[in-house]
Every structure is written in C-alpha cells, then in structure tokens.
Amino acid sequence: MLSFDYLCSECGQDFDIVPGLMLCPQCSSVKKADEPLRGVLEVRLQGKAPSSFGSLDLLPVEREHFPDLPVGNTPLWKSSRLCEASGFRSLYLKDDGLNPTGSFKDRASMLVAAFARKHGIQEVVVASTGNAGSSMSGVGAAAGLKVKLFLPQTAPPAKMIQALQYGADVIMAEKNYDQAFALSLEYSDRYGGLNRNTAYNPLTIEGKKTVSIEMWQQLGSCPDRVYVSVGDGVILSGVYKGFRDLHQLGLIDKVPVIVGVQAEGSDAITRALETGQFDVKASKTIADSISVDVPSNGYLAVKNLKTYQGCCVTVSDDEILKAQHELSSTAGVFAEPASATAYAGFLKEKSSLDPKTVCVLLLTGNGLKDVKAASNIINIPKHPINSLDELNLNH
Numbered sequence: 001m002l003s004f005d006y007l008c009s010e011c012g013q014d015f016d017i018v019p020g021l022m023l024c025p026q027c028s029s030v031k032k033a034d035e036p037l038r039g040v041l042e043v044r045l046q047g048k049a050p051s052s053f054g055s056l057d058l059l060p061v062e063r064e065h066f067p068d069l070p071v072g073n074t075p076l077w078k079s080s081r082l083c084e085a086s087g088f089r090s091l092y093l094k095d096d097g098l099n100p101t102g103s104f105k106d107r108a109s110m111l112v113a114a115f116a117r118k119h120g121i122q123e124v125v126v127a128s129t130g131n132a133g134s135s136m137s138g139v140g141a142a143a144g145l146k147v148k149l150f151l152p153q154t155a156p157p158a159k160m161i162q163a164l165q166y167g168a169d170v171i172m173a174e175k176n177y178d179q180a181f182a183l184s185l186e187y188s189d190r191y192g193g194l195n196r197n198t199a200y201n202p203l204t205i206e207g208k209k210t211v212s213i214e215m216w217q218q219l220g221s222c223p224d225r226v227y228v229s230v231g232d233g234v235i236l237s238g239v240y241k242g243f244r245d246l247h248q249l250g251l252i253d254k255v256p257v258i259v260g261v262q263a264e265g266s267d268a269i270t271r272a273l274e275t276g277q278f279d280v281k282a283s284k285t286i287a288d289s290i291s292v293d294v295p296s297n298g299y300l301a302v303k304n305l306k307t308y309q310g311c312c313v314t315v316s317d318d319e320i321l322k323a324q325h326e327l328s329s330t331a332g333v334f335a336e337p338a339s340a341t342a343y344a345g346f347l348k349e350k351s352s353l354d355p356k357t358v359c360v361l362l363l364t365g366n367g368l369k370d371v372k373a374a375s376n377i378i379n380i381p382k383h384p385i386n387s388l389d390e391l392n393l394n395h
C-alpha cells in the first residue's frame with residue numbers, strides 16, 4: 001500500500017493533501033513581486049510499489065475517480081529516418097501530442113479532475129497560455145466538471161476554440177498570462193472552485209510524473225538523457241518526480257540526465273541555473289507555450305536540475321522552426337514549436353554526445369494547435385493553377 005502527503009519543496013514541512021491547500025503557508029508568504037512561486041508543494045509517496053502497476057497507480061487519487069478519457073500511454077518509438085539523420089541508434093520520441101487534447105498538459109488535468117471528483121468539487125478554474133486551458137476544458141468535459149478559463153488575448157486561436165468546443169467558459173485577459181493568472185486566483189478566492197494553475201496547484205506537477213513511469217516501462221530500462229522543453233518548469237519537475245519516485249521505490253538505480261531546453265528569448269530558468277537568481281526579462285519567442293516572463297515553478301526546477309546534475313540549453317526561434325520542419329518531414333511528427341524545441345536542444349548538443357547514448361525527446365504538443373507559427377519557414381503555393389503546363393516540371 002502506498003500513502004501520500006505534501007512536502008514543502010523549500011522548508012520540508014509536511015501537510016495532508018486537502019482541497020484548498022496550494023502552497024506552503026509560511027514559505028509562500030515571503031514571495032516578492034516578479035519572482036517565481038515560493039513554497040511549492042510536492043507529493044511525497046511512502047510505501048512499497050505494487051507488484052505490477054500502470055502509470056496512474058502511483059498517484060495520490062484512486063483510479064475510480066479518473067475520467068474515462070484515454071490520457072497518457074502515448075507511444076514511445078524510434079524513427080529509423082531520424083536515427084539515421086542524427087547518427088544516434090537509440091533516439092526515441094515520446095509523442096505526447098497524441099494525448100486527447102493534443103498536449104502533454106492532459107496528464108496534469110487528469111489528476112486535477114480526479115481530485116475534484118473525489119472531493120465533490122464541481123468547478124475548476126485555470127489560467128493558461130493555451131494548452132493547459134484547452135486540456136483542462138477537454139478533460140473537465142469528460143469528467144463532468146465546469147471549467148472557468150482565463151486566457152491572455154494573445155493565445156493562439158485554435159487553443160481557445162478547442163476550449164470553447166469542450167464547453168468551457170472562457171474569459172480573455174487583456175494583457176498577458178501573468179494577468180490571467182492573477183485574475184484566476186481572484187476568481188477562485190471569491191467564488192470557489194478548484195484552481196488548476198500550473199505549479200500553484202501541486203497536483204499539476206504530480207500528474208506529469210506519469211510520463212517518466214511510462215518511459216521506463218516502455219523502454220524496459222531508464223534512458224540516459226531526456227530532452228524536455230521548459231517554460232514554467234512544471235513538466236521538467238514532473239519528469240524528475242516520476243524518476244525520483246521510481247528510484248525511491250528501488251525500481252531504477254539512477255535518475256537520468258534531464259536536459260531542459262529553453263527558447264533564447266524565454267530563458268529564465270537557464271539563467272537562474274547559472275546565476276542562482278531570477279531577474280525579470282520580458283520573454284519573446286515564437287514558441288508561445290514556453291514563453292514566460294517569470295517561471296512559476298522556477299525554484300523547484302532549478303533545485304531538481306542541481307540535485308540530479310541536469311542541464312539547460314537554449315535555442316533560437318530559427319533553430320526551433322528548423323527543428324519543427326525537420327521533425328515533420330523526417331519522422332512524420334508535426335509538433336508545435338514548443339514541442340519541437342526539445343529536438344532543437346538535442347541537435348544543439350548532439351556533437352558533444354556519444355552516439356550510443358539512449359536519448360528520449362519528449363514531444364509535448366501537436367503542430368495543428370498553432371498553424372500560424374508553423375507557416376513560417378515553409379513555401380505555401382502562391383498561384384492556383386488550371387493546367388499542369390503552368391508548372392515548370394522537367395520530366
């Protein structure tokens with residue numbers, strides 16, 4: 001039997017897992033403006049692993065509360081053409097763009113939805129740059145929950161339309177994600193509902209750990225390196241959490257090297273890993289899902305990277321767009337820019353790696369979510385034709 005509680009990632013104090021508790025009351029109170037969240041809570045697991053288990057079985061909510069939407073268990077596979085192009089024999093893709101709403105965020109939404117159902121909470125409130133919102137809307141629909149979504153008006157239209165199709169109540173914030181975040185907190189304080197903001201709700205980190213359990217089960221062992229694109233640093237910490245739990249349960253003997261990949265124009269965690277501090281710089285990148293000024297989970301992300309000797313790489317928007325196109329045209333996987341960022345990071349590092357290294361690229365979102373970004377470096381036909389003679393084909 002496993003048991004679960006919360007531990008503060010800063011002071012180590014433990015708490016029961018109850019609705020309404022989001023951050024460590026002591027540590028969160030010292031947060032300054034323009035600084036990542038303080039006192040982020042992590043789930044602590046205690047006990048022995050069941051003799052066989054699926055990725056949902058190590059979570060702090062019982063199976064019966066999960067909606068029936070098939071989230072997770074996404075394919076992990078090797079593209080022979082990509083392996084050939086890179087010279088790496090063991091380069092794997094974990095395609096989380098194949099989740100029901102098209103992004104990795106479904107893993108967190110699943111656990112939040114299950115938790116709401118367990119506690120009889122009917123409404124979930126979320127601020128999002130796009131994917132967390134469309135994900136919570138879809139998973140919430142499957143779970144029979146009401147979803148109140150705060151989106152910055154700059155969110156890609158597909159992500160908003162998706163949320164509306166799923167029946168969410170969408171509110172647009174005029175400025176940016178930080179404003180949407182603040183409005184959503186004010187809403188849940190005033191009117192109730194379970195807040196699903198990333199990092200703020202500890203279950204968002206915990207829900208994301210399922211991907212590591214799957215990678216380990218699908219590979220039959222631990223990979224050497226996992227490439228993860230990083231904005232707020234919640235996916236990164238979720239990936240760590242899964243491997244840390246497996247390590248604690250005695251199922252693996254080491255935590256793999258996690259490589260956090262950031263856009264040059266949104267590199268707060270990379271800078272903090274070097275300097276030890278978060279200083280504010282306005283973010284600017286084509287990869288909207290990883291464009292954040294102040295990464296909510298910055299402190300825990302840096303702590304994980306330091307403790308387990310992970311590292312960060314940054315890539316330019318140009319490198320992201322090239323990686324996106326190469327991934328599509330070589331492997332047949334159309335990933336959104338934030339997702340292709342993981343591949344761009346691998347390309348940047350690969351000359352310094354042993355080609356026998358077992359690498360996994362975590363692909364976090366489907367390319368159809370932002371066709372505007374994807375239309376950047378491809379040639380869209382300019383003139384419609386009536387006859388093949390208009391094409392200058394040399395056959």
Ligand SMILES: *Cc1c(COP(=O)(O)O)cnc(C)c1O
Binds near residue numbers: 105132230338366
């Ligand atoms: C949210 C998201 C990320 C980054 O996750 P963080 O937890 O913000 O670091 C990467 N890719 C996609 C497609 C996302 O939606």
